[in-house]
Amino acid sequence: MKKAILMIQLLIFIGVLIWSGIHPIKRSIWFFESLPAVLLILVLLLTYKRFPLTSLSYWVVFIGTIIMLIGSHYTYGGVPLFHTAKKMFHLKRNHFDRFGHIFQGMIYTALIREYFIRTKFLNREKSLFLIAGLLSVSICSLYEIFEFGVGSFFDNSLQNFLGYQGDIFDPYWDIISAIIGTTIILCLGKVQNQQIKTLNPKKPTAKKSAPRLQPN
Template sequence: MNRKWLLGIMICILAGVLIWSGIHPVKRSLWFFEAGPAILLVLVLLITYRRFPLTTLTYTITFISCIIMMIGAHYTYAEVPLFKKITETFHFSRNHFDRVGHFFFGMIVAAFIREIAIRTINIQKEKLLPIWVLCITLALSAAYELLEFLIGSLFTEDVQEFLGYQGDIFDSHWDMVMALFGGIALLWFSKWQDRQISSVTGKMNEKGG
């Protein structure tokens, strides 16, 4: 499929899911905090598309991650129906939909960091690149947990519900572990991302020339 058509379809789907997500969410006050990052991220990518287009892989991971955020914003992560059913079926102690979200958070951060580093610093052949990517991914995951805690403490009435602990005192730790796993998973697609980076930068050079 043509890249522009694919990206256009993703944008249309995101717009549709966003509208659905914002219609009668379970907690309107939480919706803005949960959906806000996805909206902001998409806007930034739209604004920077002409000057600094990213690979299709990075856009696809972003698309999936934003869909997850919008679903979580609509239902709250603890009440997503499909995963609630899975929780009941397998007798899990909590709804693990947020774990999926943090896994893709790790993937999206790793994808952005790796692509931007290769294209701006030219360190593609650096042997420590995977380690740098994972360290930054884990650091940003920890920073996100701290920011989430501060926002929940300052601006929400029920910080426990906002943070989605669901009775798990190690929730933040597991969130960071899942983000790390997401970063590791992204590294499996390194060669695919490298080929797409070469394609994107090649087309940019042709236009510039």
């Protein structure tokens, strides 16, 4: 991926981060919901020279972290655009959090899959499909538990922090949304494989010349 595009993505991220921190709905929710996005971007910046990623991974991370910042500003249940869609289509809830969890699954799967392939941790496509998918969903499930723990300890309005919107099955739907995101990336495996090949081109090996016969 061209450095100019990455720089534009980074500048947009910084701009949205600053905007998200200006008069958010609740400061504690903004802090805990935006923190994972900031940490992820910092890790990618620190590892860029040693381990640059594919375009697919960078775009998924970029879009996913922007979604996190928007959710941290409005809360996931209060994003205006999706609230308008809720009224327009007579939906029972604001579905922005579902959208966010789809990208959560996409981020984890894209990064895990790429790391496994490039470090040759797994070479078999079937094993890669299964393990990368299961690991991604496991991380998403653990994040749900972590989110519940943080919300219970720090925030009095737990419903707003977790974005339940009155749905007791919300965590299960979040995990299902993450599974959808995981499946999308696994279906784009060939695209990611091709981009990985361009990052790690095989060096041409020098052909060995045939031994010359010595004259008698």
